[in-house]
Structure formats: structure tokens, C-alpha cells
Amino acid sequence: MLDCLVIGGGPAGLTAAIYLARFHLSVAVVDAGHSRAGLIPLSRNHAGFPEGISGADLLARMRAQARLYAATFHDRRVETLERAAEGFFASAGSMDFAARSVLIATGVVNRRPAMLSDAVHDEALANGSWRYCPICDGYEVTDKRVAVIGTGERGCNEALFLRSYTAHITLVAPQSGHELCEAQYALLREAGVRVAGSCRAIALEGKAICLDVNGDRLTFDGVYPALGSDIKSELAGMVGAAMSTEGCLTVDAHQRTNVPSLYAAGDVVLGLDQISHAMGEGGVAATTIRNDLARQTPLRR
Numbered sequence: 001m002l003d004c005l006v007i008g009g010g011p012a013g014l015t016a017a018i019y020l021a022r023f024h025l026s027v028a029v030v031d032a033g034h035s036r037a038g039l040i041p042l043s044r045n046h047a048g049f050p051e052g053i054s055g056a057d058l059l060a061r062m063r064a065q066a067r068l069y070a071a072t073f074h075d076r077r078v079e080t081l082e083r084a085a086e087g088f089f090a091s092a093g094s095m096d097f098a099a100r101s102v103l104i105a106t107g108v109v110n111r112r113p114a115m116l117s118d119a120v121h122d123e124a125l126a127n128g129s130w131r132y133c134p135i136c137d138g139y140e141v142t143d144k145r146v147a148v149i150g151t152g153e154r155g156c157n158e159a160l161f162l163r164s165y166t167a168h169i170t171l172v173a174p175q176s177g178h179e180l181c182e183a184q185y186a187l188l189r190e191a192g193v194r195v196a197g198s199c200r201a202i203a204l205e206g207k208a209i210c211l212d213v214n215g216d217r218l219t220f221d222g223v224y225p226a227l228g229s230d231i232k233s234e235l236a237g238m239v240g241a242a243m244s245t246e247g248c249l250t251v252d253a254h255q256r257t258n259v260p261s262l263y264a265a266g267d268v269v270l271g272l273d274q275i276s277h278a279m280g281e282g283g284v285a286a287t288t289i290r291n292d293l294a295r296q297t298p299l300r301r
């Protein structure tokens with residue numbers, strides 16, 4: 001019986017694992033290996049790294065730090081989560097875990113346009129022409145030619161957010177076309193954002209990225225998809241955790257879900273999707289878990 005099973009080994013889960021292991025609690029991290037942080041070629045807004053740090057490097061450092069204090073790691077996907085007489089029972093293929101408490105730190109997955117091949121995606125992500133997070137790296141497209149692929153409130157807001165970095169913004173519709181109301185067209189017009197038709201194809205041209213927009217070839221230095229995310233909250237749903245209509249888990253100020261002994265942290269929780277926030281929530285969750293466990297059975301050396 002573990003004191004805590006952490007599901008998800010991104011910045012939120014790893015921060016929690018470091019804290020929990022240093023509280024002398026038994027903790028295992030099960031991670032399916034698709035952290036959004038792992039996609040970051042170089043983060044320049046993560047405090048403490050003025051030269052920037054790649055997501056892979058950051059994750060490796062955090063894993064090594066958790067291992068120093070005897071947290072264990074299992075690179076696999078948790079398939080099911082059930083309530084048990086004392087805590088939870090999780091199944092991950094050929095391995096099962098029993099734990100007094102569970103932290104859900106399973107993150108989200110950004111949606112991509114269907115016509116974007118994996119090869120073009122990976123190369124464009126690495127060379128900085130395909131980006132997901134204006135808060136993280138809008139600075140890097142200052143005064144550059146930028147497209148936002150999206151529409152509606154989400155696409156409109158992302159284009160307007162990026163307008164504070166560059167005057168050269170085009171809002172390109174997804175394949176299904178634009179769904180913008182008159183007020184949104186007016187806001188975009190007033191901000192000088194160009195509104196273009198539907199994206200049919202995406203290709204790289206050196207460091208630039210070309211979109212086929214209704215037969216016209218438009219070239220950009222950077223493209224942001226604003227197509228939303230899939231929230232990885234299914235496991236929490238299996239034990240009855242409350243979530244928003246989009247699937248983000250709702251927690252109290254101490255990262256407790258509505259299910260006793262089930263906690264959540266990071267992008268899977270409603271809030272700012274940033275490394276610093278995920279780490280902060282991971283630290284809060286771990287401390288709450290420690291204190292809640294101590295209330296059940298005093299922790300003594």
C-alpha cells in the first residue's frame with residue numbers, strides 16, 4: 001500500500017513526487033511519457049534559467065531529484081482507477097497499484113489540424129515555426145508574421161492576445177470555416193487582424209511555414225493553433241471527480257477534488273496552463289496529501 005500514487009510525470013506530478021518523498025512518504029509515479037513539457041524545444045519564461053531550458057532537460061532533472069529521495073517510476077499508462085476499502089486501486093497493464101491517496105497530474109493534449117503530418121509538426125515545433133502557447137513564447141514572435149488557426153471566441157481571443165507582440169496577425173479558419181459573430185469581426189478589424197479563409201494544407205519552407213488558404217499560399221514565421229485541448233481527466237471521472245463541461249477537474253484551494261483522498265494538479269485542473277503553475281499546484285497538493293494522511297494516522301519516525 002503506497003502512501004500516494006502520482007499519475008502523470010510532468011512538472012506537476014514530479015514536483016509533488018519530490019515533496020512527498022521528502023516527507024518520508026512512499027510514492028510511485030506512473031507516467032505514460034507524453035508530457036506537454038517534453039515538447040518544449042527551449043523555454044525562456046521559466047524562472048531561474050536565463051539562457052532557457054528544454055522541456056526534456058527540465059523533466060530529466062526533476063525525475064533525478066525525485067529519485068534521490070526514493071520516489072519510484074513506472075513508464076506506463078494507468079488504464080483504470082477504482083475506489084477501494086482503504087484508498088484506491090489502479091491498474092496499469094500488467095502492474096497494479098494500491099494507494100492510500102492518488103494525485104491526478106495527467107495534463108492535457110493540444111488538438112492539431114488534421115492535415116498536419118507528424119513529420120512536419122515535429123520539424124516545425126523544433127524550428128519554432130509551430131507554437132502552442134502565446135503566454136510562453138509570444139515574445140519570440142515579436143514583429144514577425146504570425147497566423148492563428150482557429151475561429152470563434154478561442155481563435156479571436158488568441159489573435160487579439162498576440163496582437164500585443166506583432167502587427168502582422170492573420171486569423172486563418174480551420175477546415176470547417178469561420179464561426180465569428182459581427183462583434184468579433186469588429187474587434188479583429190479594429191485591432192488590424194487580417195481574417196483569412198480555411199486552411200487546406202501546411203508545409204515547411206526553410207524556417208517559414210506555408211499555409212494553403214483556399215488555394216492561396218500564405219507564408220508565416222510562426223503559427224499558433226487555437227483548436228482547444230483534450231483534458232486527460234478520464235481516470236478521475238471513473239471515481240466520480242467533479243469537472244467543468246470541458247473536462248477540467250475542479251479542486252479546492254488545497255488541490256483536493258470532491259472525492260476523498262483524490263487530489264489533482266497541473267493542466268488537468270482548471271487554471272493557467274504553465275510550468276510554474278503546475279509546479280506550484282504540485283507542491284500544494286503534496287503538502288495537503290501529507291497533512292491529510294497525518295490526520296488519518298500520525299506520521300512518526
Ligand SMILES: Cc1cc2nc3c(=O)[nH]c(=O)nc-3n(C[C@H](O)[C@H](O)[C@H](O)COP(=O)(O)OP(=O)(O)OC[C@H]3O[C@@H](n4cnc5c(N)ncnc54)[C@H](O)[C@@H]3O)c2cc1C
Nearest residue numbers: 008010011012032034035036037043078107136266267275
Ligand atoms: C510546445 C509547448 C511549449 C510550451 N512552452 C512553455 C513554456 O515555455 N513555459 C511554460 O511555463 N509552459 C510551457 N508550456 C506548457 C507546459 O508544458 C505545461 O503547462 C506543463 O507541461 C503542464 O504540466 P503537467 O504536469 O500538468 O502536465 P504534462 O506536462 O502534460 O504531464 C502530464 C503527464 O501525464 C501523463 N499521463 C496522462 N494520462 C496518463 C495515464 N492514464 N497514465 C499515466 N500517465 C498519464 C502524460 O503522458 C504526461 O507525461 C508549453 C507547452 C507546449 C505544448
